[in-house]
Amino acid sequence: MSERLVVVGGGMAAVRLVEELTARSYDGSMTVLADEQQAPYNRILLSAVLEGTHGVDAITLRPASWFDAHGVELRLGARVLDVDRERREVMLVDGTRIGFDRLVLATGSIPTLPPIRGLVRMDGSLHPKVHAFRSLADCRGLDAAAAPGARAVVVGGGLLGLQVARALAVRGLHTEVVEGAEHLLASQLGEPGGRVLARDLRRLGTSVYTGARVVRMTEAGVRLDNGYELSADLIVLTAGGRPSTALARRAGLMVRRGVVVDSDLRSVTDDRVHAIGDCAEHRRRVTGFVPPAWEQAGVLASVLCGGAERYDGSRSVARLRATDLEVAVLGDPEHAAGEVVEMTNPIAGSHRRLVVEGGVIVAAALVGDLSRVGLITQLYDRGTVLGPDEPGQLLLGEPAAAPVALPDEAEVCACAGVTAGTIRGCSSFDACREGTRATTGCGGCESVVRRLLDEAEPASLSRA
Amino acid sequence: MTATHCPYCSLQCGMRVTRRGPAVPEIGEWAEFPVNRGALCRKGWSAAGLYAGRERLTTPLLRDRATGELTPVGWDEALDTIADRLSALRAERGPDAVGVFGGGGLTNEKAYQLGKLARVALGTSQIDYNGRWCMSSAATAGTRAFGLDRGLPFPLADIEQADVVVLVGSNLAETMPPAARHLDALRERGGQVVVIDPRRTATADRADVFVQPVPGFDLALALGVLHLLVAGGLVDESYVADRTSGWADVRDSVGAWWPERVERVTGVPAPEVRALAALLGGAERVVVLTARGAEQHATGSDTVLAWINVALALGMCGTPGAGYGCLTGQGNGQGGREHGQKADQLPGYRMIDDPVAREHVASVWGVPADSLPGKGRSAYEMLDALGTDDGPSALLVFGSNIVVSAPNATRVTARLEALDLLVVADVVLSETAAIADVVLPVTQWAEETGTMTNLEGRVILRQRAVSPPAGVRSDLDVISGLATRLGSPVPFATDPEEVFSELGRASAGGKADYAGITYARIRDEAGVFWPCPSPGHAGTPRMFLDSFAHPDGRARFHVVEHRGPAEVPDADYPVHLTTGRVLAQYQSGAQTRRVRELPDSGPFVELHPMLAGRIGAVDGAPVSVTTRRGSMTASARVVTTIRPDTVFVPFHWVGANRLTNDALDPASRMPEFKVCAAAVTA
The missing domain is CATH 3.50.50.60 (FAD/NAD(P)-binding domain)
Structure with a gap:
């Protein structure tokens, strides 16, 4: 009989794991136990749905039909009560028992309830507001x-x-x-x-x-x-939230803040149990973000299919998704070891901090001005070794090109290869067109040629 | 004075050629031709310079076995020698011992005869061409999405009617400058131009929106745009329901591509992704055009499909003044892929493994269908197999300069050198001709007549305007001469118009149907758009207006996944290398580098001041670029217009393609010319 894989959780880590296993033609059977009634969706876009930039349809990750089509059993509204590691069974609150050969905990995190008097009513429900x-x-x-x-x-x-x-x-x-x-x-x-x-x-x-x-x-x-x-x-x-570990604790798995796993994303207590995503703790770190959860899902799929990949931590990038608020946080800029290059401009409302170790950006915070976020993120993710001046240059942004007077040797018409000096020597636009063929290619230089011919003063061009 | 067309790119600008003195033509305007309306770039204006050089080959050359030198010989000796050695190799190792390599610059007639030479006279399956390295990813994607590949399914001038034109990886202001006039006309109307490119090019300078992703990540950007179109309710649902299939799966597949994720993957800030999606979603007519920047990747065909998905979701394809198109590169890149010089195709864009297609073409050729070979290797795979135990040991090359234009060129050159026989037909002693065993001098451009099919699918006529130098022959004569000597069961015509008429019959009923096109019609109608199945048919300037070419008439969405480039930067090779063109040169430069009026600056390495500062590079001083496959040195051009994590090298000179990656697209077999990991040192 082929391996029976049971995934507890139907969130983003769980779905990615199933996708990765499907793509790798995993030969076991897969069951996904999702406690919500909703087919798996993109949780991190909920605030976008609330804001109205995203329709609810747009956050579906995979519809139930996708799981059917790929031979994966998706059980919605399936709340897991306990895991019996001895008998290798998962028990649902409705009493169903599901056998497994391998179990993956992708239970995510649960919101922390702050200590506010009157928040929770006598019956355990939240105050209606x-x-x-x-x-x-x-x-x-x-x-x-x-x-x-x-x-x-x-x-x-x-x-x-x-x-x-x-x-x-x-x-x-x-x-x-x-x-x-x-x-x-x-x-x-x-x-x-x-x-x-x-x-x-x-x-x-x-x-x-x-x-x-x-x-x-x-x-x-x-x-x-x-x-x-x-x-x-x-x-x-x-x-905030905390890793959802109650199930793992009751099952006797080692839990600190999260379910403690090794580089195979395997519980250090039971080699038939794995954990990924917000509920997992690897090298004393829990992450709480999607990209590391997806990296873990990819590595675990490889492990389950006999591949050689191992998990070695993640580079995290946290981005605020909200209209008119710009924040990007790469790694842990407050605690990462390294030299700090920082610029705060409260007048313009921007703050940028790079933490650089051995020439590599190991953490960064960008608030208010994200014009270089695409480049800084690439340099961070690739571990590019920068020169000593580059971190400062990254924070200064592109200087605006100053208008320059066109010297005679500057090529104005690239299509025909005609310089400003040659054009200045022409008697009229038409004579220039006939004699030099300037403006007869793409036509992009026509306004500059006209300026050079019509104006006595040196013309200027803003392009650097 | 003869109305004809430029010798270079796929725009095939109309021009008039006047003969002044012995064989030296003069170029003039042909203002009525609608594609360029009289405009030409300096390559076109200086095309007469092709005749001024003393480097023109005028006699066949045979490598002397004793001295190793190329020695002039007569045509009969050259052709007899080739035929004898090919026959011996075929007898010894079978018909696939001989390979044929064509080009996207050959006329339709030549491309057709070359395919026939391979299938009928040589009986080999081993034929492909350099167009595989041009627009094959777009061709694969177009066929999958629309059921048919015609680069532009509408005349180029139609883009002036759009509200937004998106150029993905195209620098048309430098690669086909007169085309940029259509963008200016569009902007004068109030339309907007979007350019997506790792370099702020001359084309980007005239764009309203410029997006600068990391090279190799255009696919993820398209997924992100589609995600936002879905999120914002900007999808044309009634169009999708009426004219397409496969939408639901594609819609769900982009749920995970929110803008901040796209930002991290592509290097494009999330607000720019949002602005792009909003611009496209709010426009009535959008044209999406891809070119080599998007296509020359190991993920090229999926990247094109991702952008087609965007165009389909917006309801643009098959809608007047809107849609998707590919800006084909080579002069006859379009026609070259339709008439049988591709490993898997027969004339009329028929598939070689389709029994009905084989029967039809064989009957036109007058041979039994079962005598036609099957599908052969794609261009790079054939070159990679040369001189190996089961690969060809002889290669005939027409209209291609492989040594300069193939990826991983050092390896490819070694494969060419491992051949028993390399035959190159060319105008000049190109880098590839220089290592050949036999070189055949052939006619060029205004010395010969033939049809080309431009980037719009418009079949145009290049007419002979001057006499060729004594001693050279047309490729059609060469092909016929070889076919006869190889004992071909059927004759090969040498008159272009006669060959075109046969091509029309062979293409009849196929997707690219030329049956109704004649030289006279082309002259009268400023070109004829295929398909044109009968003399009374007007041709088809605009396709898909009523239905797409799949049997159910619907366009198909395809789910595509982001995979990224085959090679990404690491500690040893920390930057991206991308390659491309400069205005004054064309392809491997075999023609343009010999035209005195065109500046030949040699290769250069474009890099950002931040990277220059890091490695101590100085503008104008030499820098070295190294990849896992090779190394080259050229002068640095320090510019702020390129991403700081990327360097650019033009590929018209030997060098750039020693660096490029030979990873292939699984569907189109396109090599990854446009990105690999590199180290740069001063």
């Missing part, structure tokens, strides 16, 4: 509640919090952000970057309270630990 923001169901709930003109408080000033805050503001809600740390994006950015970001947000009409915690629900909204009361029609919890 309160919304989590993790699943499509959460997104739909918030979408329905987000009436223009309503007042929203977003609890948490991390990437997700800022995306949700911008989405709500774009939709016309009066939005405020409360962040417990001293500045926004505290796990990614230093204080100068966080400050630039807060200014941007305020300029966009969103109030920001840093170094403040929501401590209790009130009649009108919420109360902060500094005594402020913010009136609110809805409260969104985006105060």
Whole structure:
């Protein structure tokens, strides 16, 4: 009998694993246990759906029919209660038992509930004004509640919090952000970057309270630990998440922050169990981003198909996806070892920091001005060794080309190979055209030729 | 004064040639020809310089076995020697011991006769041509998406009617300058031009939007654009429902290509991806044009399909003033791929493994269908097999300078040198002719008459305007002379018009149907667009208006995945190398480098000041570029117009293609000319 592979989780890591296994013609059977009712979707675009830039249809990763077509059993709404490692069975809450030869935990993370009095009611449900923001169901709930003109408080000033805050503001809600740390994006950015970001947000009409915690629900909204009361029609919890490890713990697998895995993405406790994505901990790191989860899925597919690839950590790039807020964080710019090249321009609202070790960009933070993000990301991902002046040049941006007077030897008509001096020597445009054939090719130089002939002063051309 | 066409690129600009004195023509304007309306670039204006050189071959040359030198011989001796040695090799090793290598610059008549020579007189399956390295990825993609490949399914001037024209990997302002006039006309109307290129080229300078991805990642950019079109509800759903199939799978396949992911993969900032998608999604008529920058990759055909998916989702293909097209490169790149010099095809764009097609063509040729060989190796694969145990040991080359233009050229040159017999028919002693055993001097351009099919699918007539030098013969004469000596069961015509008429019959009923086209019609109608199945048919300037060429009449979406280039930078080879053209040169330069009026600066290495500073390079001083396959040294051109992680080398001179990667596209067999990993040192 061929190997029975069971994947717990139907999120982005799980789907990528199945795609990679399918592409590699994995010869075992595959079962995916997804606890949501929805076919797998692109979770990181939920804030875009909320903002309205993405339709819900556009975030489907793979429809149920795709799994059918590839012979993969997809069970939606399948919540796993326990894993029996002795009998190699997974038990669902409905009592179903599913046997496995290999188990992959891709259970993701769960939102952290901040300690706010009145947040959770006696029956365990959230206060009706309160919304989590993790699943499509959460997104739909918030979408329905987000009436223009309503007042929203977003609890948490991390990437997700800022995306949700911008989405709500774009939709016309009066939005405020409360962040417990001293500045926004505290796990990614230093204080100068966080400050630039807060200014941007305020300029966009969103109030920001840093170094403040929501401590209790009130009649009108919420109360902060500094005594402020913010009136609110809805409260969104985006105060981070933690790896979802309850199942692994109960099954007796080694768990620190996440399920501890080796370079085969294999539990150090049980070689028939693997973990990938937000729930996995590799070399004492949990990631919480999609690109590392996908890299892990690719490596695990290789491992399961007998390939030689091994996981050696990921280079992460975190990007804020929100209209009019520009943030990119490469690696860990606050903690990475190396020389720091940094430029903050609070006047223009930009902050850029490169951490360079041995000529290689090992981490970076870009806030406000992302004009070089494409290049910096390439240099970071490829580990390019830069010269000593390059980090500074990267932060300065392209200088604007100064207009230059055309010297006589400058080629004006590339098609016919005619210089400015030759053109200046012609009596008229038509004579120039006939005598030199300038302007008779692509025609792009016609205005310059006319200027050279009509104007007594040296003509200028802005092209460097 | 003779109305004819330029000797170079696929635009095939109309020009008038007047003979002044013995055999020296003068070039003049042919303002009525609609493609270029009288405009020419300096290559066209200086084309008469092709006649001024003293390097013209006028006698066959045979390599003397004793001295190793090429020695002049008479035509009979040259052709007899070739035929004797080919016959001996065939007797010893079978018909596939002989290979034939053609070119996209050959007239339709020559391309047709070359295919017939291979299949009928030599009986070999081993025939392919340098067009495989030109637009084959677009041809493969066009065939898969539309059921038929015609580079542009509409006249070039139609792009003036679009609201947005997207050029993916095309530098047409330098490679076919008069075409840029259509972009200017479009912009005067208020339309916008988008250029996607790792270099800010002369074409990018006249664009409204310039996007600068890492070379080799155009496919991911297209996936990202399509993702945003879906996200924003900008897909033309009724068009998709009425005229296409396969959309649902493609729609779902781009769900994972959000702009920030595209940014990380392509090096294009996410806001630029968003702006591009918004521009395309908001335009009524969009034209997407690909060229070599998108196509010459190991993922070239998928990259083209990804952009076709964008054009289809927007409802543009088969819509007036909109659609997708490929800007073919070589003079007869279009016609050259239709009439049988491709390893897998027979005249009329028929597939060689289709029994009905074999029967039809064989009946025109007057031979039994089962005598025709099957499918042979693609261009690079054939060259790679030369002189090996199961590869050809003799090669006939017409209209191609392989030593300069093949990828991984050092290896290819070694394969050519391993042959028992290399025969090259050319105008001058090209780098490839220089290592041949037999060199045959042939006529060129205005010395001969023949049809070409330009990038629009317009069949045009190049007419003889001057007499060829004494001693040279047409390729048609050479082919016929060889066929006779090889004991061909059927005769080979040598009069171009007669060959064209036979070609018309052979193509009749095929996809590229020329049956209704005559020289007289071409003269009268400023060219005739194929398909033109009968004398009364007007030709087909615009295709797909009512239906696509698949049996169900629908265009097909294809799911394509991003794979990236075959070689990416690493610690030893830390930058991307890309290759391309300069305005004053054409292809391997065998013609243009010999025209005195055209500046021959030699190769150069274009690099950004940041990279120059890193390696200590100085503008004008030599730098070396090294890849896993070879190395070259040329002077540095330090420019801010290229990505700092990329260097550029033009390929018209020996050197660039010693560096390029021979990784092949699995479908089109296109080599990855446009990107590999390189090290640069000062």
